[in-house]
Amino acid sequence: MKSAQIRYLSSQINRKTVSIIGSGPSGFYTAYHLLKKSPIPLDVTIWEKLPVPFGLSRYGVAPDHPEVKNCEETFTTCAEEYSIPTNKKHKLSFVGGVTVGKEVTLETLLNNQDAVVLSYGCTGDKKLNIPGEQGTKGVFSSREFVNWYNGHPDFAKDKRFTDFDWSRVSKVGIIGNGNVALDITRVLISNKIDEIWQNTDISPIALNLVKKAPVKNIKLIARRDFVHSRFTNKELRELWELERYGVRGCIDSKFFQKDMFDSFKSDRAFNRRVEMCSEYLKPFGERSKKNYKKAPPPTSGCNKFWELDYLKTPLEINQDESDVIKSLTLCNNQLKEDNSLKPLKDSNNILTYDMDLLITSLGYAGVPMPEFSKLSIRFDRDHVANKQGRVLTVAGEIFPHLYASGWIRKGSQGVIASTMQDAFEVGDRVIQDLSVSGVLSSEKSIGLSNIKHTTWADWERINKKELTRGQKEHKPRSKFLTLEELWHNVEEV
Numbered sequence: 001m002k003s004a005q006i007r008y009l010s011s012q013i014n015r016k017t018v019s020i021i022g023s024g025p026s027g028f029y030t031a032y033h034l035l036k037k038s039p040i041p042l043d044v045t046i047w048e049k050l051p052v053p054f055g056l057s058r059y060g061v062a063p064d065h066p067e068v069k070n071c072e073e074t075f076t077t078c079a080e081e082y083s084i085p086t087n088k089k090h091k092l093s094f095v096g097g098v099t100v101g102k103e104v105t106l107e108t109l110l111n112n113q114d115a116v117v118l119s120y121g122c123t124g125d126k127k128l129n130i131p132g133e134q135g136t137k138g139v140f141s142s143r144e145f146v147n148w149y150n151g152h153p154d155f156a157k158d159k160r161f162t163d164f165d166w167s168r169v170s171k172v173g174i175i176g177n178g179n180v181a182l183d184i185t186r187v188l189i190s191n192k193i194d195e196i197w198q199n200t201d202i203s204p205i206a207l208n209l210v211k212k213a214p215v216k217n218i219k220l221i222a223r224r225d226f227v228h229s230r231f232t233n234k235e236l237r238e239l240w241e242l243e244r245y246g247v248r249g250c251i252d253s254k255f256f257q258k259d260m261f262d263s264f265k266s267d268r269a270f271n272r273r274v275e276m277c278s279e280y281l282k283p284f285g286e287r288s289k290k291n292y293k294k295a296p297p298p299t300s301g302c303n304k305f306w307e308l309d310y311l312k313t314p315l316e317i318n319q320d321e322s323d324v325i326k327s328l329t330l331c332n333n334q335l336k337e338d339n340s341l342k343p344l345k346d347s348n349n350i351l352t353y354d355m356d357l358l359i360t361s362l363g364y365a366g367v368p369m370p371e372f373s374k375l376s377i378r379f380d381r382d383h384v385a386n387k388q389g390r391v392l393t394v395a396g397e398i399f400p401h402l403y404a405s406g407w408i409r410k411g412s413q414g415v416i417a418s419t420m421q422d423a424f425e426v427g428d429r430v431i432q433d434l435s436v437s438g439v440l441s442s443e444k445s446i447g448l449s450n451i452k453h454t455t456w457a458d459w460e461r462i463n464k465k466e467l468t469r470g471q472k473e474h475k476p477r478s479k480f481l482t483l484e485e486l487w488h489n490v491e492e493v
Contacts (some may be wrong), residue, residue, distance in 0.1 A: 012149040015043040015091065016434050021100045023048035023054020024404020027119035029420045030076040031092060033427030035082055038324045040434055041089045042080075046111075047104070049120075050153065051097040051454045051486045052462060056121060057416065059152040062183040063200035064478055071416055071486070083456045096454035097487070103451050106371045110402065112446055113429050114437065118384055118404040119423070122364035122412045128175065132317025133177055133360070138164060139317060140326040142180045142361035147189060147209070151203035156481035162209065165324075169213035169356040174326055174360030177222045178230035179415075183238055184359055185218050185306050189239075189247050201470065208434055218306040218355065225263065225310050226256050233273050234427045239306060240280040244295035248302035248304055249280060255310040256281075269462065311335065311342045315350070317358060364412035377402070383411045389426035390433075401437070456489045465489055 018034060020027045025045045031044050052058065054072050061068045082092035100120075105155055109116045109267040125141040127133060140148075140160070147155040155161070172188055174181045190196050191210045222229065240249050258278050263269050287293050311333040334342040334347040350484040368379040378385035378394045384404040385392040391402040405426035406419050414422075453461075460479065469478035480486045 015041040016437075017043045017112070018045070018115045018117065018434075019109045020044065020117045020119050021106075021109075022055060022118070022120035022406070022408075023053035023094065023414050024121050024406070025057055025071055025419045026121065026319065026408075026423050027055070027117070028053070028071075028078070029099075029423035030117050030430075032074065032078045032404045033424045034078055034430060035078060035090045035092060038090070038431045038434070040431070042434075043091045043093075044220065045093045045095060045150060046456045047098055047100050047109075048094070048096045048098040051483070051490065052459055053094060053096065059147055059150045061150070062186070063202035064186070064196055065183075066200070068416065071420070074464065077138075081458050092098075093383065094456040094458075094459065095448065096459065098279050098448075098451060098453045099368045101371055103453075104446065106369055107375065108446065110375075113401070114434060115401045115403065116234070116406050117426065117430065118369075118402070120369075120408055121384065122366045122407045124361070124365040124367040124382075126362035126365045128314055128360055128362065130316055132312055134317060135323065136317050136319050136325050136358075137323050137372045138169075138356065139358045139360070141295075142184060142359055144175070145184060146180065147163050147358055149203055149206040149329055151201070151206075151313065151479040151481045151482060153483045155487060156203055156205060159386075162205065164209075166209045166212040167214070170216045171353070171355050172218040172357045172363055173353060173355045174216060174218060174220045176230070176363075176428055177220045177308065178361060178363070179232055179235045181220055181237040181359075181361035182231050184361065185220060186239060186242070187355075188213070188215050188304055188330045189218055189304055189306055190242055190245060191215060193245050199474055199476075201475055201479060203479070203481060205481065211253070213357075216304055219309045220306065221309045221312050221314070222334055223311070223331070223341060226251070227261070227270070227307070229273075233269060234278065236273065237276060238290075240276065243280070243284070244301065245299045246302045247304045247306065248297070250283065251277060252305040252309070254308075255308070279479070313341075318352075318439045318453050325355055328355050364407065366408045366411065375399075381411075384408055389429045401433070452487075454490055462486060462489050472484060 010358050020031055023435045027046055031046055034044055054075065054236055057069050079094060082088060082090055083094065100109065125143050133139065143153060148158060150162050174184060188210065191213055197207055227230050232238055256277060258274060261274050266412055276292070279289060281289045284293060312330045313333055314330050316329040317325055318327045318329060329350065329352050331332055334344055336342055352392055365382040366384070372379055376394045377399060378392045385400060386404050386409055389403050389405060389409060391399045394397050403426055405423045409426070410422065466477040466479055470476055480489060
């Protein structure tokens, strides 16, 4: 759009206004539920700091898992239904390229809207807090790495990635073993397998650089034991099935033997995991079930390996003379009967892994908005303090008309389906409160005439261009990788 154009967000007669901060799954599912379920006419505005919508769905899902992004079809249908001026009871507006707290303050929204929902997700990282974590080249958080290979404009051309010497990366460590850690393992261990990546929307910048890495071994390092692994069976199976390309999975027998887990026989999902690992750890010809023998490894054998490593605590990241990671110092852990961990830091339990690249996959962390302190909004560790989605003040009281949904409400846990359920529950609370609240006395218009921003129509133009580019390259889409490219493809209209 051209910033000289005058656009206003204003409620129609008898419509109550709701602003949702964030256009990822939690924000869009909250909007969807409000528009589908509210008996009260609503004017809903979704605010997004990037010029384009969908947040973690667009930039956080593995490129070879396009089915996970199916929620975007629901969001698109919703936007198309309610954003076009009609006589419908409800209205939806998308405002992209605007950071709430910067171009428009949170206080302005609170003063001019009947309800405000914080749905901006987790934009920070949980830390190891050990020496060498900061300032060591070749050490990245999972959030940074995933955003990079998914073409997020804040990371796509980040020099920490593009200036890094990927040709030296043979040994990789990943701290954590949730699904994101397995996604990253899959990207790195299959980096040279064009069949997997050439028809995805992975960033070509990232793919071309990662393909230079002669990755041979990846360790997924966890503090606890196999029982406490955070990944799902589906993600784990995808890793095992890479054996057809010469990629072999390993688990040390001290961490995994089938008879270790007899007490968990009532847990069907866990038992399937144990069976899966037991079978895949056997030579291909010795496996007893067909579903573990889909495709044999190459006749030349396996030349790449990933390993599930357990009961370790990282202590220090060690650099070479060029400030590049060279190794990771760890200690063994003891899992006590009460399920607590005891790091064993005596000399017999200290070990060092040589390493060319380290990804910390400890989880995303929520970050408070700049105005929280001024407005006395309470923030607990990595999420907004709330009671069933209603935001709390530092005094523990409910902050009027302010809500939170998704990861910023509960922390970075759960998949898109659980985020949807959470958004629906919070949406119900908003509807409940709006049905008993009075008419907002202040002016309900928020001027955007001097604020550069995108609309849903602008996104549709960007989307069409990305899809067209992708078709030419036999991909689902080819993303614009920088803010400059995104804005250019709006403003040239």
